[in-house]
Amino acid sequence: MPTRHPLSLLLHPRSPLPHIKQVHAQLVAAGLAGDGLAAGPLLAACSLSPSSPLDYALAVFDRIAYAGAFARNTIIRGFAERGEPRHGIALYARFASLGAAPNNYSFPFVLKSCARAAALPEGEQIHGHALKLGFAADVFVANALVHFYGCCGRTAAACQVFDGIPHRDVVSWNALLAVYVKDGQIDEARLLFDGIPRKDEVSWSTLASGYVRNGLLEEGLMVFDSMRESGAPANEALVVTVLSATAQLGMLEKGQSIHDYIKSSGIPISNILATALIDTYMRCGSVDRAHQVFVSSIHRGVSAWNAMICGLAIHGHGRDALNLFNSFLGQGLQPDKITFVGLLSACSHSGLVEDGRLCFKSMREGYGIEPEMEHYGCMVDLLGRAGMVYEAEALIKEMPGSPDPVIWGMLLNACRIHGNTDLGERIGKMLLNLQPYHDGNYVLLSGIYAREKRWGDVLQVRELMKDRLTTKVPGWSLIEADGRVHRFVMGDREHPRSGEIHMMLNEIQRRLKCAGYVPNTSPVLHDIEDEEKEHVIAEHSERLAMAFGLIVIDPGCPIRIIKNLRVCWDCHEVIKMISEVFDRELIIRDGSRFHHFKLGRCSCLDYW
Ligand code: ZN
């Protein structure tokens, strides 16, 4: 009677390859390598251990004289979980053609393969097998079917399987919930979620991430709040998801409260979590708090360092980013391509031309990292900012592959700022052909003409834009107050405190006029009357958010605003003056970077 060899019991699914081979050799010596029972744990270890090649697992499997269902399921599972799902399906077909009967454990593994490979026809046949053999009502098999149909985009089929499960467990509910979320049916997901008898942490995090992934950030945060009230525990995936929502919304206080929750509920700060916290604080405008997380986290890997370097970059702390990179190297860590995106954007946002050039050279020569589109983009921005527009153009032409229109857009912006009309006009016209439906290019090109007072050309570009584009991306600004986000669009009258806000806008205008401010109307549409132009820019969304901030945010605290588009020149000037006249610190994240306004100056040094 064969027994499990005690040596093979020393193995587990993450055993290193030399250890696996040692046990294998001893089983061979004992004459047990072909014995299904004795070699079972060996097969499991070499199928699942990341250090063992799958060919080796297959060789071990082929030596087993009579492979039972356990051995067959193990090898299929190995292929499914280690990125070779098509092979897993082929093995299942081979076993079926040999007449080997599957059991209820076989189906979840092979269906997982079908889900990963999005192999719809194969999965449907396997569903047929399960029905024929009487396994389709088994809850493990049915849950795997729901997941499989969801991954193949067959939501209706997934629902049908779910409806037919006689004894559903929480995994069944979570599987269908994930299917709705993936399909973007967030209202259906909510209804289903509300009906789950015993929700677990996966249910909560699936729903919250569903909202966040579908752009419903505040709803995602509300799910998190309800979860906390219900007393259910949160997992790392959920807190990372809600942190990303707060980062996108720029809700600093909310981010802090999630951080407090993480500390009080004892969720360990892994590298993933540290990275998410640093990124959140940075994107909410608090370099100090990001830095605190960074220095206090024990498990910090390359991604946490990258988050810190990239964060310092968008805040214009270029020197600090470069110094941090030196400590990174001092720790013996290996930079990756994101590290260099951070470093190059740090140089670009701080105007460190020579350092940027050195970084760009060293990434290829010192670290063997080929520059990609983003790295070229940073370099073009860096050179453009320094007014070296022709060198930037030459760099774009050197790039392998065809350059992203975004990169030409950066150069177009540089031409606008530095008044390089000829090059700007050439790039602008090319971009209008390349991206006829992108409004930013029209705005930049008309800005270039406006600078030269070529009103006829300005009008022509504007007309072209009106003909081609039915809608412009609407601008909005967000500000956090009283624990929630307040959203403003241009000329907004919807806010409950709209009356006070407009009184504050008048007050701002009065005090700025006394200080000698004259509005610059050139970036605005030139086919509207002058007085109206002044009126329109005076109600850009960030001004409304700022007026609201001046009313509700305590005088000692900075006013933080998140804006989706690039802040316009006039608003930038006005905010600089407000920071001086009202003696307030204002921090604005716009579509391209952070602006820290203080005492009449901005950290971007007027280039953005
Ligand atoms: Zn503006």
Ligand code: ZN
């Ligand atoms: Zn600025």
